[in-house]
Amino acid sequence: MKASGHSEVENHLTERLGTGGFRFTPQRQQVYDVLLQKRDHPTAEEVFIRAKQAMPDISMATVYNCLDALVQCDLVRQVQLERGATRFCPNMEEHCHYYCDECGTVFDVALTGNSAVVPRPKGFKIDHYEIAVHGLCADCAKKKK
Amino acid sequence: MKASGHSEVENHLTERLGTGGFRFTPQRQQVYDVLLQKRDHPTAEEVFIRAKQAMPDISMATVYNCLDALVQCDLVRQVQLERGATRFCPNMEEHCHYYCDECGTVFDVALTGNSAVVPRPKGFKIDHYEIAVHGLCADCAKKKK
DNA sequence: TCAAGATTTAGAATAATTCTAAATTTTAGG
DNA sequence: CCTAAAATTTAGAATTATTCTAAATCTTGA
Structure with a gap:
């Protein structure tokens, strides 16, 4: 749809x-x-x-x-996941980006209540944060093994 | 020293x-x-x-x-904090980067036990993750007010 | 002591982004 | 409806960041 x-x-x-x-x-x-x-x-x-x-x-x-x-x-x-071009994402929910260092795929995973709370250093006014997780996607992990 | x-x-x-x-x-x-x-x-x-x-x-x-x-x-x-040049950091402890969108300062904040746990999607083999927090540093926040 | 492989170097090449100035579009006011 | 001011778009030039290339230099192990 x-x-x-x-x-x-x-x-x-x-x-x-x-x-x-x-x-x-x-x-x-x-x-x-x-x-x-x-x-x-x-x-x-x-x-x-x-x-x-x-x-x-x-x-x-x-x-x-x-x-x-x-x-x-x-x-x-x-x-920003790697050196080079910036990427753009219209998902404004709280989420992390999972990036496969092998094939370059990116996907979102929603942040649920208990996960990922960043510290709030005194005086710093947080606007937003980005979490980028690097590694191997399921497919590439399988192939490497 | x-x-x-x-x-x-x-x-x-x-x-x-x-x-x-x-x-x-x-x-x-x-x-x-x-x-x-x-x-x-x-x-x-x-x-x-x-x-x-x-x-x-x-x-x-x-x-x-x-x-x-x-x-x-x-x-x-x-x-990678913004469009443009990549930065380099020799601190290999788990930490987040706080970036002032006004003046460009960056500082580290250690991640303690309870903070920031990223989800582990099935099959994805995590190598490492980067947390970038954007906002205004204490100085710039004060000036803006 | 020598050959193979790794590293460094300067500069060229490429990639990503920003800037510029002119043309076009849009908007608000009369 | 008409017009001036402001915003936006456009092509192309300019700038910035990074990668590539080929030759020179340095290791290292046989």
Whole structure:
């Protein structure tokens, strides 16, 4: 099932953009859609390629602009897992990223109540945190054995 | 007090390099020393600049080579906090990184027993994890208020 | 003492991101 | 509806970060 129908997601997007002082634009919607439609933590480059399918004239600079706007609106997270390109993730629930150092796959695992509580050092005002778990995914672990 | 005296750190370095299939070299020692001497999570560029003070002929490619070797030997961690340059950290204890989005300062906070337990998804073989906490450091939080 | 393999080096090449300036779009006010 | 101001988009240049390459140098073990 595709998250295609208008209204809900789109309203959310418009509202959040507005709150952040940004305008709604078709490009921002397109970029957000790309992230929602395939949640494989794409890089900006990959988002660009996918967005071009529906919007052939979109430019790389715009993709970065859109991604940055979405990040500032708390609709999308930036994820840094390795040297090189940043990835983007539209899942705003508390979760960790599991990264396979062998094949590069990334997946989310929700953080439930008791797991992962970070210390609160005096005076530091926490905005958010990112947990990246490195290792071998089930498939690669099996192959290596 | 500087961690200058030979033997201990140096032995550890030699041993770890050996285990990882690497040779001990003065450059690797120098790069490791730079990381130990000022634990402010420098980028490769910063390591390069500092290393050159004691070893003017060292090259950037060597700095990367040394950092990579140290990372593979579990003597150093790579830390990705923002878009852009990777940082390096010689603290191998379990800890989180607190990053001030305003001024860019980074500091470590040890993870004590009860804090931060990541889920163990079936089949995934965890190698290590990185926790990055974003927000405002005490100083910047104060100024903003 | 020598050959093989590892490491270093400078510089070129590539990749990722940011910047720039002009064109376009959108918005609010009249 | 019309217009000026502000935001956004665009292509391409510029910058930054990292990787690659090939030649020179250093180990190391036979």
